[in-house]
Amino acid sequence: MTKAHATEQQPDTEYLFDTGSDAGAEHMDLLSRLFDRHSFGVLEPVSIRAGQRCLDLGAGGGSVTRWLADRVGPAGEVVAIDIDTTRLATGPGITVHRHDINDGLTGPLAGPYDLIHARLMLMHLPRRDQILTGLVDALAPGGTLVVGDVSGRPLTVLSAGDARDLAVWERIQYLSHEVVSPAGGIDFGWAHRINEAMIGAGLVDIEGVEVSHTVSGGTPGALLHAVLNQQAHNQLLAAGAEPWELARYQELARDPQFRTWFYQFVCLRGRRSC
Numbered sequence: 617m618t619k620a621h622a623t624e625q626q627p628d629t630e631y632l633f634d635t636g637s638d639a640g641a642e643h644m645d646l647l648s649r650l651f652d653r654h655s656f657g658v659l660e661p662v663s664i665r666a667g668q669r670c671l672d673l674g675a676g677g678g679s680v681t682r683w684l685a686d687r688v689g690p691a692g693e694v695v696a697i698d699i700d701t702t703r704l705a706t707g708p709g710i711t712v713h714r715h716d717i718n719d720g721l722t723g724p725l726a727g728p729y730d731l732i733h734a735r736l737m738l739m740h741l742p743r744r745d746q747i748l749t750g751l752v753d754a755l756a757p758g759g760t761l762v763v764g765d766v767s768g769r770p771l772t773v774l775s776a777g778d779a780r781d782l783a784v785w786e787r788i789q790y791l792s793h794e795v796v797s798p799a800g801g802i803d804f805g806w807a808h809r810i811n812e813a814m815i816g817a818g819l820v821d822i823e824g825v826e827v828s829h830t831v832s833g834g835t836p837g838a839l840l841h842a843v844l845n846q847q848a849h850n851q852l853l854a855a856g857a858e859p860w861e862l863a864r865y866q867e868l869a870r871d872p873q874f875r876t877w878f879y880q881f882v883c884l885r886g887r888r889s890c
């Protein structure tokens with residue numbers, strides 16, 4: 617479904633997942649457990665100070681929002697934006713706004729911000745380059761933008777029970793990444809274009825990390841695969857997946873004998889010139 621303000625060239629798409637559902641709660645918890653340490657490693661050197669103003673875009677479960685709020689303190693402000701604010705709570709220094717970033721940053725959401733963070737957000741938005749430019753415009757002079765997304769690095773399976781299980785896993789991953797995700801506006805190529813987009817928007821001192829690791833069934837990485845494809849169940853069926861394949865996929869994601877490479881996470885920060 618496209619939205620009324622969509623352009624013909626790059627129509628906005630409806631977000632594929634449901635943060636407010638039970639599966640969405642598990643999804644957000646797993647993202648925090650998998651990615652927070654890497655995000656915090658990129659955020660830490662920014663030396664966010666008491667009294668500063670930050671934006672957490674697509675804040676999800678709010679783990680990064682809370683980390684930022686601890687640093688800016690009650691004298692500062694962390695603005696947490698999401699189209700679904702079910703999992704976000706206001707608190708000292710935290711304001712929560714239900715908002716679609718495709719509509720820009722205006723009114724109480726307008727800059728300037730000392731820091732803007734967007735994790736696993738821009739990869740979902742077809743107008744990601746334009747939105748990144750808008751985020752840079754909302755930075756205070758000297759402010760920092762931190763963007764983290766996962767790339768399309770091949771997720772090679774390292775150990776599956778047998779050839780049939782391997783084929784099931786690879787087929788569901790293929791349908792998920794090559795059919796369902798693009799239809800939902802997701803671009804796995806974006807992660808490796810963040811650097812170029814930051815340069816194009818005029819940011820300087822761009823630095824960051826790329827990390828990837830292996831995961832076994834039953835651990836957070838494999839369970840993230842499971843909960844993503846659980847939320848996209850109907851889209852996967854429409855793409856041609858068989859119900860027994862989706863059921864076996866869920867079992868493999870919980871089987872300790874199953875091992876695979878997990879998503880590569882690319883996280884960069886760039887600074888607006890003073």
Ligand SMILES: C[S@@+](CC[C@H](N)C(=O)[O-])C[C@H]1O[C@@H](n2cnc3c(N)ncnc32)[C@H](O)[C@@H]1O
Pocket residue numbers: 631635644647648651673674675676677678697698699700715716717718734735736737740741
């Ligand atoms: C994959 S989750 C990432 C959550 C969080 N940033 C994290 O990394 O833990 C993406 C979040 O962006 C929100 N979202 C999706 N499209 C959005 C939009 N157009 N504007 C604002 N938020 C959006 C979703 O509701 C979801 O909570």
